[in-house]
Amino acid sequence: MLSVFRTPPQLCINAAARSPWHNLGLSSRFTLSRGFADDSTKPKPPKPKASTPLRRAASASLPIRVNPTPTRSTIQPVFTLTTANGYVLPRLQKFLPSSTKPLHDSLWVPKWRDNGKEGELFIFGNGSFVCWGLGEAEAQKFAKEILSRSQSEIERLSEPESEDLEFVSDPSETTRVQGDLIILGKTPLPDSDSSIPANLPPSTLPEDSLLARYAFSQALSRSTALSALEGSLENYLSSMAALPDTLVRTGKPGLGRVALVKKLGELLKFRQGLNLNRENFSDTPDFYWAEPVLEGYFNSLSNALEVRIRTRSVNDKITYAAEMQSVLRELLTETSAHRMELIIIVLIAVEVVICLIRDGPELWHMVTDKKTKDSEKELKEAF
Secondary structure (H helix, E strand, O other): EEEEEOOOOOOEEHHHOOOOOHHHHOEEEEEEEEOOOHHHHHOOOOOOOEEEHHHHHHHHHHHHHHHOOOOOOOOOOEHHHHHOOEEEEHHHHHOOOOOOOOEOEEEEEEEEOOOOOEEEEEEOOOOEEEEOOOHHHHHHHHHHHHHHHOOEEEEEHHHHHHHHHHHEEEEEEEEEEEOOEEEEOOOOOOOHHHHHEEEEEEOOHHHHHHHHHHHHHHHHHHHHHHHHHHHHHHHHHHOOOOOOHHHHHHHOOOOOOOHHHHHHHHHHHHHHHHOOOOOOOOOOOOOOOOOHHHHHHHHHHHHHHHHHHHHHHHHHHHHHHHHHHHHHHHHHHHHHHHHHHHHHHHHHHHHHHHHHHHHHHHHHHHHHHHHHHHHHHHHHHHO
């Protein structure tokens, strides 16, 4: 809501009612009044959604949204939710409808009904699932009733990550991503017959665009899984942010050896999840090597979501954190070496003292006896 003051009183213009941007869900209402309004009487606005690259390109989908055609379906939601670092798919499949089928790296639920709505689900092993034709409420309900009950989540997130887009079906258009809108249209047949499982069950959406929806879903699942990793890394970096200041003020690392090793283990876990797991964020899945059209769909949405750019940024942050920990580890090593030197010096001193206490009298007698004999010998020689 944008409030403009010092204008003619009692004038209120609702721009969203006449603006094509209203179709994008971007409403703008301009309230004009004399003086300053009492903010205490106004309800607090909802927390805005994160500004994603697709939201910044939302205007590109405006021509499709405001110019309906007889062949075009209504605009429906695509909602992605990441609730954990991974799912155990075989365990989860037992709690899904019997029509559920494995589809490459996912479980495909062709029909899922909830709150009078019907859609389909793609569930991936990276801890994300994508709902086509279902919104946030249905996705949250699925996570609460199915995922929690199945106990298939690995390292459940304290705060799930989400991404919401929209799609439209139009057989007269080509399948593509335009702005923040996915257009499901003409999709070429797959190059390999094994790309689509045999005996597909009836689904909510057309079968000919199934693999296109799968490719878009996998890109979305990677983006939200990466968002979860980005959030965890930010929390980690925040926990380490005070260490350089502590080093400046005290000259000490500010962490013990065990605590530093644990932090290093967390950092290695981030890097492993980002680059080394089977479902990493850098490589294109093997399935697309033989399907260039589907690879194009996957890459188009991945690029729109800036997955590779964000992956490089996360790697850079991890590299910085690793360098900082390397410095702290060297300081701890130097401190330990200095402490060991002091301990060795103290031990040598203690050993010397013990030797003096134990063998001192004997040494004293040996020295005094020798001096007495030398003096007697000198006297004899003198006479």
